[in-house]
Amino acid sequence: MRLTPRLAALLTLPPLLWASNAVVGRLMVGHVPPLTLNALRWIVVFVLLLPLGWRAIAGAAARRAVAQRWRELALLGLLGMGSYNALQYAALVTSTPLNVTLIAASTPVWMLAVGxxxxxxxxSRRALFGAALSLLGVAVVLARGEPARLVQVRFVAGDLWMLLAVVAWAFYSWRLARPGPLMRADTRPAWNWAEFLLVQAVFGVLWAGAFGVGEALAVPQASVQWSLPVVMAVLYVALGPSIVAYYCWGRGVGAVGPAVAAFFANLAPLFAALMQGALLHESPRPYHALAFGLIIAGIVVSTRRKQAPR
Known part of the structure; x- marks a missing residue:
């Protein structure tokens, strides 16, 4: 399908929200254990989705339809909800935002590899060239216009968690685009976006909750330091980076495919840099414009259709 302005907007909003999620996740270090934060996030998501998608699990027939597809839904819940953000929050404990952003920028490469x-x-060569342009734009942001900064990056244990998170997200996106026989559009129930996200959240909450319990048992001294900012942070990551972002991402991936959608994910580091600048009362720099141009060029190159010979 051709990339329209509406699809471009759908695919641009998730990286904006995910960039803010990384900022909030970093701020919550020391206040909420990472796996517990992920579990709280998806519990709240489940509660918020119930009024919108309750028909997907109400009644014997609806529950039977979910039970018939439990393997596929459990896999989606594990990859997209139980793993990705839990690993990202865990990475932010020991790694730096720079390293986490750099590793997340490799998403198009992993999308292409999994595919x-x-x-x-x-x-295609066009897709590979587009990936190179987008990654170059991300590198400009990470280096803040100074290439020498990139060689100063030091990787730590948390970087491995983020690498695993990116791989999990690549598999999640491909499972959305290439579902199993019972999850294809013509064979699964006529779930709307809220119902489909809710049935994923049923299993995602189980995975995230199990990981949160395991964290509490393994690190008993770690506990939630409840306060109003912590409550607001949990509500925000449940509503914005979860419900809104997953809705837009699911619709966008279903329309253009995960390989093309992955290029939009590279906008997250740029948004993160702009947010950091705003928080520090720093205006955008010229390298932000250069990076934005390179990332957009990568998206255009990767999605432009090859003209048929006359």
């Missing part, structure tokens, strides 16, 4: 290895999707 080639697991789904037989051969990456």
């Amino acid at each position: 080639a290895l697991c789904y037989g999707e051969r990456a």
Whole structure:
């Protein structure tokens, strides 16, 4: 499907919200254990979704339809809800925002790799060139216009968690685009976006809750330092980066495919840099414009259709 302005907007909003999620996650270090934060997030998401998607689990027939597809839904819940943000929050405890952003910027590469290895999707030269342009734009942001900064990056244990998170997200996105036989549009129940996200959240809450309990048992001294900012942070990451972002991402991936959508994820570091600048009362720099141009160029190159020969 051709990339329209509406689809571009759908795919731009998630990285904006995810950039803010990384900022909030960093602020919560020391206040909420990372796996507990993820569990609280998805519990709140489940509660917020119930008024919108309750029909998906109400009644014997609806529950039977979910039970028939439990393997696929459990996998989606594990990859997209139980793992990705839990690993990201865990990475922010020991790693730096710079490293986490740099690793997350490799998403298009992992999307292309998963597509080639697991789904037989051969990456075109256009897609590879687009990925290179987008990654170059991300590098400009991370280096703040000074390439020498990139060689100063030091990787720590938390970087491995973020790498695993990116791989999990790549598999999650491909499972949305290439679902199993019972989860295709013509064979699954006519769930709307809220109902589909709710049935994923049923299993996502179980995974996230299990990981949160495991964290509490493994690190008993870690506990939630409840306060109004902590409550507001949990509500925000449940509403914005979760419900709104997942809705837009799911619609966008379903329309253009995960490989193309992955290029929009590279806007997150740029948004994060702008948010940091706003919090520090610093105006955007010229390298922000350069990075934005490179990232957009990567998106345009990767989504532009090749003209048929006359």
